[in-house]
Amino acid sequence: MKKKVRTQKYRTIEPSTLDANRALDLVVALMKVPGPSCHEEQITKQVRRRLTAAGIPAAAITTDNAHKKSPAGGSTGNLIVKLPGTIRAPRRMLMAHLDTVPLCVGCRPIQRGDSLVSGNPKTALGADNRSGVAAILNAVLEIQRKKLPHPPLTLLFTIQEELGLFGSRFVNVSKLGSPKLAWNWDGRGPERITHAAIGGRTLSIQFHGIASHAGGAADRGVSALALAGVAIQDIVSGGWHGEFLRGGKVGTCNLATIHGGDATNVVTDRVDIEGECRSFDRRLLDRIAREVERACQRAVRSTKNCRGQRGSVTFHTDVEYEPFSIPKNAASVKAAESAIRSLGMTPELLTTQGALDANWLNARGIPVATLGAGQVAGHSLTERLDIDQFLTGCKVALRLATSPDLSA
Template sequence: MAKKNAVPSLQHEPDLKKAEQLILDLLPIPGKSGEEGKVVAFIKEQLLAAGAPAEAIITDNAHTKSILKGEVGNLIFKLPGTKKAPRRMLSAHMDTVPICVGCEPKRDGEFIRSANPATGLGGDDRAGAATILTAALEILRNKLPHPPLTFCWFTQEEIGLQGARNLQVPLLGKPAMAFNWDGGAANKLTVGATGGYRMDIKIAGQASHAGVAPERGISAIGIAALAIADLQRGGWHGLVEKGKSRGTSNVGFIHGGEATNVVTDAVTIKAEARSHDPKFRAKLIGEIEKAFKSAAKEIKNSEGKRGSVTIDGRLDYESFKLESDSPCVQLAEEAVRAVGREPLQAISNGGVDANWTNLHGIPTVTLGCGQMNVHMTSEMLDLKMYRDACRIALHLATA
């Protein structure tokens, strides 16, 4: 490892024209969460054409365990090292959000945008997928020396990190560290991220005629309204700050009712709670549960009956924080400096695949590829950042 104040240099330069063509080829391939089969086929085809042994390319069964299921699992490509060193993993996710299906990528100066005004670009995270594929192809085509390597393209990141969560870890070959590419600037190192918990809340009331006998009904909408108002008044909804503890919560989906002349007897709600502190996140979850159960007790009909609340929750991803002197952070900083940029450490309030790879025991830093305005029709990819991301990835795979 280079000295902290030394400026490392790149050992190998990737073919950046091929790297640019690769991202242009990947972007229009449809592949929203659970439908990544065509993306997997493209990446496999590229690896085999560059000389990868077919037996070194496998997919796991993560898609059979996810909440969505899906066409295919995570794509894994392993290479034995040409020099003795701990195994490293390079990763990115293949899926895009639905708004990116139908993307028509076009180059606009030093940016790539979608020529279809109704779609996003899908640089989140096809740029990451292309970045690590570029590194793999450069090594294969040029027979570059390298430590043992694992390349992993995750599925279903956009719906709660399902690919990384259900990853068949033994198939990776025991990497000592990992470098993950997702959104943001090429010099941004995400070394920590929050933990997230999602909740499905079902409220059962009692239907009645809203004009003739509303008093006989138990409004599930009324219960939901009381609970949400209680959370808002108590400072437990939105940005939540209690003393030194901090987190967020959100009721993001409500469905119920079919007509105004019927007291609604059923409401479905989806909510979430996030915090870097697992104990405070548990407190947040408890306050949400308490608010809905209390609201169900508060409302009763003329016959003295009350509604009920059923809550089904699950941990989406656990928080993590890497120390600045950990080997993967130091190596990532060196690689960023090698392309002439100054590394910037960041903590994310969203989830990344690294939440799960860290929990699986693989210290993982996440870097950016130049994606901008992700999940929007105005999304674009900064090609200068993307080119540097490809250079950083190859450096980390070979240095």
């Protein structure tokens, strides 16, 4: 017989009107459901089932076609829920990503001290980001259960965040109802508000040389590997690799992988390099990509064989995620601060060097700030969920979903 997790096992630090056992049962149930990127169909069905069981009309729950636009494909799109308000106020959006890294598949959540961990030593837990999903879902279930008044609400459960933010990148914004305030749960401390995040570009470089015999006709060849070496030296000596400062703005560039060559007796005719650049400044991102491309072109022009022939280079850059910075006095930030203070905590404003679903929502004109719900050491076998922080994150979510006045 399948054993059910006993609610009395959960030991909470702070008494609260929040039904802690109910919230913890919810997050445990969600963490058990497999849902790696591109395979979120089971967790989507679980969330949908709980919403309809709570009385949310099926017509209020939809999925978009983000997976059809994603380069990774996938089995389902973003899950979107739109609820009319019972009080007059601007629409608010609460969001979190559904997918986990593959390491979480097969986890068995158990309590150890003041945390939840995976009882399967070969898996991570999935607190990233089932804690965020649970915080939002718990808020809506509480609203339904207790008939709490609330403004118009949109819930957005995204896909493929772990794979490259594809769910948020390709979300059908027209289905979201034009929210004026928005929050994303994906982090640890419930008192932390991430209001700015870095942007990134991919760098893909293909050097095309001229193959020839490395012994009998070496002078007729143009080594693509040599072209790559000249370009890399130019990029490094020009100060465009690693971390650097330009016009008071910080940027980074990393040429990460290089592949090429088939045999030692053939002048290499192709080399592929992959890299990335990051910055909080969009113009600096564009400039980094241009400088890398120019260095590659200079390398091609400077190298020729005995016949005066040169190789060539193909350069491509793509936006991985756009940088954003929400003003500290923006409504989403001030509302989050108010909710956090109401629970006796001091808000902490942060920026991050990593990427979030919030990057793409902000790029689409929706001012999303990111909050935490107790996840610790994600993507690892030591991942855990801090119970007290998770429950506090649930309280913050409920406050943001229901409070008529978030300016205090």
